[in-house]
Amino acid sequence: MRVSRNIVITGASLIALLIVLGLWSLMPSRTIELAPPPAVTHDGDLLRIRAGGPLDGRLTVEPVAETLSPHQVELPAQLITAPGQSVDIHAPVVGRVAGLYVQTGQHVQKGDLLATLYSGDLAQAWSDDRKAQATLALTRQAYRRAVGVLNAGGNAVKDMQSARNDLAQAEAEAVRAHLRLQALGTTGGEGYQPLMAPFSGTVTAVSIGVGQNVTDMTATLMNVADTGSVWVQASLPESLIPEMGTTMTLDAPFPGQTCNGPVTSQDASLHTDTRRLNLYLRCSNLQGLLYPGQFTTATLNITQQAQPILPKTALLMDNDLVSVFVETAPNTYRRRFITISYEEGESVRILSGLKAGERVITHGAILLNDY
Structure with missing residues (x-):
């Protein structure tokens, strides 16, 4: 009885094992995946x-x-009048504007009459010149007479010396009065002070009118500028100054024309307010397409090794x-x-x-x- 019971248990165990094995065989097979090698490995540095x-x-x-x-740097730039080619016209005397013969934008030639002033100071200068010439003529006659009397033995040497001193002073005063008229630039017409164009160019500003009293000789009455040649002014930052070379060119495009060429000149010192150094390029403007005051972005080309x-x-x-x-x-x-x-x-x-x-x-x- 005991033996048959053991046989039953053993048989049941075998059947259970077979069932487990059967179920395991029905399950999908699995493989153990290994981690791939790293994409990057370190070997020191x-x-x-x-x-x-x-x-x-x-x-x-x-x-x-x-x-x-070349190294290229973009710089803010603007057109300016060429140095020495823009002159403010001032009155050498006070007075009243008697005539105005130009207007803004008008082209003038050197020596053209811009305006005239009626001036009491100029009338005084003409009067001083006439009096100096009259005094000179009189003292010259007195000196000749003194020399003649002395040669005839009827005059003292001191009288001749006094007459010669008067003549020297009269000559000096005559020269001073004449140079005063020349400095005023007058060409005739007592009391009328002409204002002449110093060179050929364009009248860029007029700030007077006929009948206006000019009481300040430092005030600008008008401006004449020659714009046949203008300059491009490009501002180089202080940080780029060490990059400057001995050979540099500028390219500055403007509507209708592009200015380019070697840098003409540069400032000798840094501008303390902007911390920039200005570079300049001379540009021909014979066609009149460029106007001082125009802005652009210029390209600075610095030659490099x-x-x-x-x-x-x-x-x-x-x-x-x-x-x-x-x-x-x-x-x-x-x-x-x-x-x-x-x-x-x-x-x-x-x-x-x-x-x-x-x-x-x-x-x-x-x-x-x-x-």
Whole structure:
């Protein structure tokens, strides 16, 4: 009885085992997946990219190029009248405007009459000149008479000497009175002071009218400017002064005309209010298409020695530090910090840290930045 019971238990156990095995065989098979090798491994300061990994083929590596092109800087610029070619007209005497013969925008030739002033000061100058000439004629006659009397023995030497002194003073006064008229620029017409054009040009401003009393000789009555040649004034920031070279050109576009050529001149000192240095370019304006006061953006071209150049996509920025990944072997890279000088469109020049011909990652370097 006991033996049959053991047989039943054993048989039941076998049946249960067979059922479990059958069910297990019906379940889908499973495989144990192992973790893939890392895409990037560190070897000191080197980064190695696994061949066939997720980064393989996503990095573009190119050699560092070299450029001889000039450095280009955009500067604010404006047109100004050429130095010495814009003159403010002032009255040399006080008086009343008797005639005005020009208007703003009118072209005049050198020596043209701009306006006339009726002036008591000028009348006084003419009177002084006539009196000086009359006194000179009288003292000259007195001196000749004194010399003749002395030669005849009827006069003392001191009388002749006194007459000669009077003549010298009269001559000096006559010269002074005449030079006074010349300084006033008068050509005739007592009491009428002419205002003449100092050179050929355009009247750019008129601030008087007929009948107006001119009481301040320092006041500007009008302005005459020669705009046949104008200057482009470009303002260079103080930070770029160290980049200046001995050979620089300016390109300044304006409607209808572009001014370009070597820098004509530059300021000798920095403007303390703007912290800028003005550069100048002489520009012909014979067609009259340019007007002083026009603004533009000028391009300063600074000649440079050969320098390495990189596209901006190769740069990795970390606060004030700039780095790139340099290829040391296939799929092996090292981070290197570099110094850049300035932007050249979509590229930058390299001051230090790289040489022309070295291979760097130009696209996709950001994928390695966190490793």
